[in-house]
Amino acid sequence: MIEFPEELFAVLESPLWLLDQQQSIKSKSQGALRIEQSYQLDIHRIIAVSQGESCARHPEAFICADCALNRHVSPAGFPFVLRRHDGVEVEFWGQWYQKDSQSLLQITLQQPVLAPAQSMFGYLNDAREAERKKIAQDLHDGVAQSIYSLMLETRMLKWLTKEQQSAQVKTIDQHFAEILRDVKNIAGELRPMTLDEFGLVPALEQFIERTYQMTGFEIDMTVSRHQQPLKESVRVAIYRMIQEAVTNAMKYSGTNVVELRLDFGESLEVTIQDEGIGFDDSADKLGFGLRNMKERAAAIAGKFYITSKPNQGTTLSISVPLIEHQKGCKEGKENEYLSR
Amino acid sequence: MNILVADDHVMIRNALAFLLNTHPEMHVTADAADGNEVFIKVENQPIDLVLMDISMPPGENGLQTTKRLKEAFPDIKVVLLTMYDERSYVRGALEAQADGFILKTADDEQQFTCLQKVYQGYRYYDGYTEAMLSKIFLEKEDPLYGSLSKREKEILPLIALGYNNKQVAEKLCISVKTVEVHKANIRKKLKLDSYAKLLRYSLKHHLIDF
């Protein structure tokens, strides 16, 4: 981080606050002053939000237990809402950097929260709800109906001849086995047991096998060097990011194969690459799905990159520091998120 | 009785048809997988009763089909078969003018009873008395009734039936004072300032059975 003479700092347009070790405000930029004039602002609350200690939606309130955002908030980038003096709520994007004895808070203005679907909140809510809806439908239209069907088939038994009964019992047996399979599949989609019991790579192997079996889509995985044990948060985040990347490749790439590479070293390097139709990555704003992946990576102290060119394929890279590195950061929350 | 069985799952249709056909008076003469098919078949074949699942994705749901059917063919009987026994579904069935409502988990006996009663011209919602149905229907139809609290709705029929305040309090395990307060509210909200009016209201809206 560059050392800034405080007087120069004050001239900057972008809303920035410079804080010292005790988190007192040392300096504010022009932009910061402007924001403070128009909005009800509590800097320390905002910093608390970035650490996941406060509810991002309502910085005035505290700890909402089941918020969809809890997993997605990190100092590297977090959404929050400020109330303007006229009462209108406006969505902001914050970034908090810390190094040694100084920290810096930067705020960027987002679109006003008028159309929920156009904000990160809306996206996360919609995505979570869509996932829940699908599971509810699978359970209700699939499993429940199959069980009802079995109930009827069982009732039929008393009306059948002895030979017919024996055939019917075999059919009922078959249907039970099918329902069991369906239930296992739904549970597996929610959270594969292998991920917790055997780790990331076995879970990925299972995911690859299943994807190929169901859809014919190929994932060509290579794991290099020694696998290392991963923290649960890292395991899960990587697994979900790979899942999402594969889904995107299936939806958009136009090809039937994707390369997945995991490289264990001082950090875990994950690459997902396809030779599909790609897209123009020069646009400033990433779509919410990709921004979400960026935040997921940041939440485990990792980084996320994506490159793509029309008709030249797409490459996603995720880089996560591994346990030895992360262990060293355990003392004190301040050190947990290194500056970038 | 010519029956049409409607459900999106073919295995369920087949099993239901088999079970219904074991009854000497019932004949399943047609089946359908969605609302549109129900309509077409009812137009083209002699059908007395339609036994239909409320949920038949991906097409319209059974409630909408019932509404359409009853408008176009007022004589046809419609019995809804469902997993849901929540109030909103019962209300929906009432509004669609379904003649019957029965849960999938009900046993054969209950189902046969329901179908027979409906065929004979009665309304039969398994597990609901006419008074209960009237209440449910009224909640939506009459905003004044809808503005009564849950407790007030409980007390109204008791007063209509002639229980005095003390008896009502005992029955509901609340104090007499509370009963008096509720009673006053009921009178005010429904604008019923005499016992006779209250009784008439309850009878008119089938809130009490005799």
Place this chain on the structure above:
Amino acid sequence: MNEIQRWLLTMQHFLTGDFIGIAMNVASANQPKEIRWLYAIGNLNESYQTIRLQVNHGVAGIVWKTARLQIDERIDGYPQKMIDYPIARLEKLMSVVAAPVISQKQVSAVLLLGMRTPYKFTEKELRRLLIAAAQLAPKIEEYQND
């Protein structure tokens, strides 16, 4: 080449489709069912054989569940359908229609027509599909009894 494949070849001119496929249950008797695309004409590659159909998902799956004709003429522009219809993804289909092949009141196979451009199937084409499905039924029965 077996009977069904031969039959499918003769159907090429009767039915409209860039891709024509037949899906069947390949599991042995009384085992949990496993529905796969076994026969195809106009396929871009052999990958379709790797798909396992889910009853209740995808056009063919819904045909299997309902035992009724199902149609989706607007796959293009809905990326989620690439996930829901693996056959459309693999064979690059934009419009599909599928009919149930029925034996003894149960679905024994699905006959699917797919087009690689957005297409509106005519009444005549749909009728022909149903006729073909009826023709296919005894052949599937024979095949499963062998």
